[in-house]
Amino acid sequence: MASIPLKKNHAARRPGRKAKFLGQWSMFFRQFVKHPGMIGSVIPSSQALVDTVLDDVDWDTTRLFVEYGPGVGTFTQTILDRLHPEAKLIAIDLNLDFVAYLEAEISDPRLRVVHGSAVDVRRFVTEAGFRQADYVLSGIPFSTLPEGVGEAICAETHAVLRSGGAFLVYQYSAFVRRLLTPIFMRVTERTVWRNIPPCRTFHALRDEALAQAA
Template sequence: MAFDTGKRTQTPLLKRGGAFFRQWMLFARQFARHPGMVGSVIPSSPALVDAMLEQVDWASTRLFVEYGPGMGTFTRTVLERMRPDATLLAIDLNPDFVGWLKREIHDPRLHVVEGSAADVRRFMAGCGHQAADYILSGLPFSTLPRGVGEAIASETAAALRPGGEFLVYQYSAFVRPLLEPRFADVQDRIVWMNIPPARIFRATRTAALAQAA
């Protein structure tokens, strides 16, 4: 019987520790450089990720869109839960985050693009889709330039299929007035097991809104 001397297990642990440190340092640098684009200096907790994704109907999801994927905290979990024939479109303005995701995550279902969430329908068309089942956002709406949050909310409503959902996590209730005129059903609650505690929103697009768009 072969016995593990510990030597083989130390190297992967050291590598994982080094990778986590590099990831955290990149995230912290981006927060320092662009605090208005990165919502928090600390990545989202597993509890927040689970709370955001727990009601997603993965069996019927063909296109999942993520705004501001950053270092891929949500991205990896979405890929783990998605169908093998589904698509994840990740949109980020930050070229460093885009480059990181392209280097670190090798999954043919993932399409990472650099640009604004306000152009979501153009990016969707680029990967062969006309409507999204779910759109997830961690963009800090309270710090976006004037008019950008409104544009993103409107484009998101137009990009979702009837019954599709806009899933948003924030650190304030600022986004709710942007959602209510565009989505008939808006629900929110607080996830306390996150630093800082986060408020999560589920905004559903109805058939009536779909016809009006």
């Protein structure tokens, strides 16, 4: 399903940082109340968490970055701030309100917001004119997904990543590790304490060494 065109006139009025934060928090809280199983926390991610997850990305070589569940764009904007001018970001969300919010708030030609499931990531990547992604980021709460959906998302993510690409995941439980370890070459885990609540991060690397050996 295509994304929703809803653009604001940014030249006419740009909200201050405080107003933007309050707007983001209000939207985030409303959606958490409506869809608690789709959102991992009532509070948006801290900048410390964002930096920890994204600091290992090779921004100079990245040409396609994919984000699952961008929400109000806490990670999205930082990704765009660091992304190469010629690269693209595909943000995939099942929540139409978040899709509309992102399209209204972020005006950047490198961003493509789509309404749909992460299970269909390969289709969205193909429709954007790419064959594979360099990195995929996810904050989807895997422990609350219906049976089999988490496994399917991890399998499709592995398939869409280039050799040596990485799946970056942040979660409030260790549940996702059991889904990552069977299919990714190496999975490293860290805890970010400067976040409410403290958050686990996972860096799952696709089999670069095996692909090169083959």
